[in-house]
Amino acid sequence: xxxxxxxxxxxxxxxxxxxxxxxxxxxxxxxxxxxxxxxxxxxxxxxxxxxxxxxxxxxxxxxxxxxxxxxxxxxxxxxxxxxxxxxxxxxxxxxxxxxxxxxxxxxxxxxxxxxxxxxxxxxxxxxxxxxxxxxxxxxxxxxxxxxxxxxxxxxxxxxxxxxxxxxxxxxxxxxxxxxxxxxxxxxxxxxxxxxxxxxxxxxxxxxxxxxxxxxxxxxxxxxxxxxxxxxxxxxxxxxxxxxxxxxxxxxxxxxxxxxxxxxxxxxxxxxxxxxxxxxxxxxxxxxxxxxxxxxxxxxxxxxxxxxxxxxxxxxxxxxxxxxxxxxxxxxxxxxxxxxxxxxxxxxxxxxxxxxxxxxxxxxxx
Amino acid sequence: xxxxxxxxxxxxxxxxxxxxxxxxxxxxxxxxxxxxxxxxxxxxxxxxxxxxxxxxxxxxxxxxxxxxxxxxxxxxxxxxxxxxxxxxxxxxxxxxxxxxxxxxxxxxxxxxxxxxxxxxxxxxxxxxxxxxxxxxxxxxxxxxxxxxxxxxxxxxxxxxxxxxxxxxxxxxxxxxxxxxxxxxxxxxxxxxxxxxxxxxxxxxxxxxxxxxxxxxxxxxxxxxxxxxxxxxxxxxxxxxxxxxxxxxxxxxxxxxxxxxxxxxxxxx
Numbered sequence: 001x002x003x004x005x006x007x008x009x010x011x012x013x014x015x016x017x018x019x020x021x022x023x024x025x026x027x028x029x030x031x032x033x034x035x036x037x038x039x040x041x042x043x044x045x046x047x048x049x050x051x052x053x054x055x056x057x058x059x060x061x062x063x064x065x066x067x068x069x070x071x072x073x074x075x076x077x078x079x080x081x082x083x084x085x086x087x088x089x090x091x092x093x094x095x096x097x098x099x100x101x102x103x104x105x106x107x108x109x110x111x112x113x114x115x116x117x118x119x120x121x122x123x124x125x126x127x128x129x130x131x132x133x134x135x136x137x138x139x140x141x142x143x144x145x146x147x148x149x150x151x152x153x154x155x156x157x158x159x160x161x162x163x164x165x166x167x168x169x170x171x172x173x174x175x176x177x178x179x180x181x182x183x184x185x186x187x188x189x190x191x192x193x194x195x196x197x198x199x200x201x202x203x204x205x206x207x208x209x210x211x212x213x214x215x216x217x218x219x220x221x222x223x224x225x226x227x228x229x230x231x232x233x234x235x236x237x238x239x240x241x242x243x244x245x246x247x248x249x250x251x252x253x254x255x256x257x258x259x260x261x262x263x264x265x266x267x268x269x270x271x272x273x274x275x276x277x278x279x280x281x282x283x284x285x286x287x288x289x290x291x292x293x294x295x296x297x298x299x300x301x302x303x304x305x306x307x308x309x310x311x312x313x314x315x316x317x318x319x320x321x322x323x324x325x326x327x328x329x330x331x332x333x334x335x336x337x338x339x340x341x342x343x344x345x346x347x348x349x350x351x352x353x354x355x356x357x358x359x360x361x362x363x364x365x
Numbered sequence: 366x367x368x369x370x371x372x373x374x375x376x377x378x379x380x381x382x383x384x385x386x387x388x389x390x391x392x393x394x395x396x397x398x399x400x401x402x403x404x405x406x407x408x409x410x411x412x413x414x415x416x417x418x419x420x421x422x423x424x425x426x427x428x429x430x431x432x433x434x435x436x437x438x439x440x441x442x443x444x445x446x447x448x449x450x451x452x453x454x455x456x457x458x459x460x461x462x463x464x465x466x467x468x469x470x471x472x473x474x475x476x477x478x479x480x481x482x483x484x485x486x487x488x489x490x491x492x493x494x495x496x497x498x499x500x501x502x503x504x505x506x507x508x509x510x511x512x513x514x515x516x517x518x519x520x521x522x523x524x525x526x527x528x529x530x531x532x533x534x535x536x537x538x539x540x541x542x543x544x545x546x547x548x549x550x551x552x553x554x555x556x557x558x559x560x561x562x563x564x565x566x567x568x569x570x571x572x573x574x575x576x577x578x579x580x581x582x583x584x585x586x587x588x589x590x591x592x593x594x595x596x597x598x599x600x601x602x603x604x605x606x607x608x609x610x611x612x613x614x615x616x617x618x619x620x621x622x623x624x625x626x627x628x629x630x631x632x633x
Contacts, residue, residue, distance in 0.1 A: 078534070090531035
């Protein structure tokens with residue numbers, strides 16, 4: 001994804017200080033042409049401030065922003081040519097939908113006939129043809145969101161920024177709009193930076209995700225990388241549900257290491273260069289653990305562990321178990337299958353199994 | 366039940382007394398302005414329009430009335446431009462010293478008006494502005510700017526600044542953002558600020574008293590000296606005209622406010 005010269009946007013050590021707090025702390029990340037990247041993080045993590053600095057609405061305290069290899073830090077927002085979709089749509093309430101869409105084209109001195117055709121095309125793109133003469137207040141939330149999207153794209157900017165654009169919509173409409181935005185992105189090949197605090201939204205829509213916490217980027221990666229190989233405790237905990245197991249390195253060399261937990265030992269490659277005695281955390285997704293009756297054949301996967309069910313929670317599509325195994329409490333998720341619809345009950349003896357490949361080792365600090 | 370009806374009666378009674386207390390003098394003046402008598406008597410012995418004719422015929426009234434109009438209109442325009450610009454800067458801007466600037470702009474509302482009058486008189490004396498059209502416009506503008514600032518500021522703080530941010534990102538430079546986006550959204554407040562400024566300027570007496578000269582004075586100053594001297598019902602006619610003018614302007618203002626109040630607030 002990140003060949004040099006293919007970078008559309010690059011943030012280099014971007015910082016923003018408000019009063020005495022460092023809201024954005026040396027953020028460096030780059031975006032390839034045509035890429036869809038999400039900034040994911042809890043509120044106050046600096047993701048929206050970073051977005052506003054890219055848009056030119058907030059002045060960085062330090063650092064530089066490159067758009068198509070050009071430093072744009074000192075460029076005012078109206079000269080940046082970046083489309084922005086705001087959370088509250090920010091459609092001009094005194095202008096018709098058509099006038100809203102024409103506004104950025106007028107600013108670029110597009111001819112009248114050019115404006116007319118491009119506004120019509122934009123309305124068509126978001127399936128709102130015939131709504132051009134209405135005022136924003138006469139449209140539903142979802143329709144307003146579509147107009148906001150069309151307005152930010154009608155002048156064909158190389159980059160589109162979206163700040164929690166679906167935050168005000170209900171769940172069903174949200175999921176529908178997520179798909180629409182994703183399809184528009186694929187069809188038009190526009191590069192997108194998408195700010196959200198919703199991990200599901202980030203996972204389903206993005207090519208890559210940058211996870212923000214306390215003004216810093218904790219990890220950048222594809223949804224699968226973040227989900228399966230979190231490199232920090234925060235990412236492991238924030239993106240999806242996971243079992244976090246405390247452990248200690250009991251032996252290590254250049255290529256592999258052995259980690260002891262309260263209930264089992266885990267052998268892993270020593271990529272991060274862990275030393276003997278180091279405290280680590282293992283992250284293991286609940287759905288990556290197989291569960292089988294203690295009496296029957298052990299479940300597949302390299303590692304097995306005897307456990308006792310302490311709680312069963314029914315979710316319809318799946319069952320969630322809380323089990324205890326040698327001093328550890330783990331969560332296990334089992335999909336409901338046609339072959340066996342009755343799950344285990346409390347105090348049932350079971351055997352857990354998992355592939356060591358699915359365990360992420362997270363160092364301290 | 367009984368107790369609440371007693372309270373109700375008391376409340377209505379109190380309101381009625383207040384209204385009579387406030388409105389009765391005005392009605393008295395209105396009635397006397399149509400009097401056929403040569404002096405202030407109530408009830409009037411007969412009816413005539415002679416005092417209104419007098420307002421427009423006697424030079425001391427017609428001259429000062431036109432002087433006032435010549436001051437009120439530019440004052441309204443100037444105060445609106447300055448007040449609106451100040452309000453936008455103070456509400457939207459982010460620079461040090463905003464509180465201090467607000468304090469200075471609002472001072473004419475807080476400082477006793479007689480102190481303002483004396484200070485202006487002193488300053489204008491050095492600048493030879495006493496008794497000049499320019500002097501009156503400047504003094505009235507200073508007094509009326511705070512009204513525009515507070516009305517426009519109140520309206521601005523209800524308009525979400527995302528509209529302006531959106532316009533900036535769509536390629537509009539700041540002045541275009543104001544002209545195309547912000548101005549239409551706060552236009553009702555700007556207009557009502559201007560009308561208020563004009564009413565205040567029209568009614569202003571104290572500062573005008575200080576800076577008036579026999580060659581250039583306003584109608585309020587003329588009324589004042591008339592009341593101090595021999596009293597005839599012309600003063601009632603002038604008073605009634607002023608009253609009707611203010612009523613009219615405030616009526617327009619409330620219509621503007623009601624008609625334009627829908628725009629500018631964030632939805633969703």
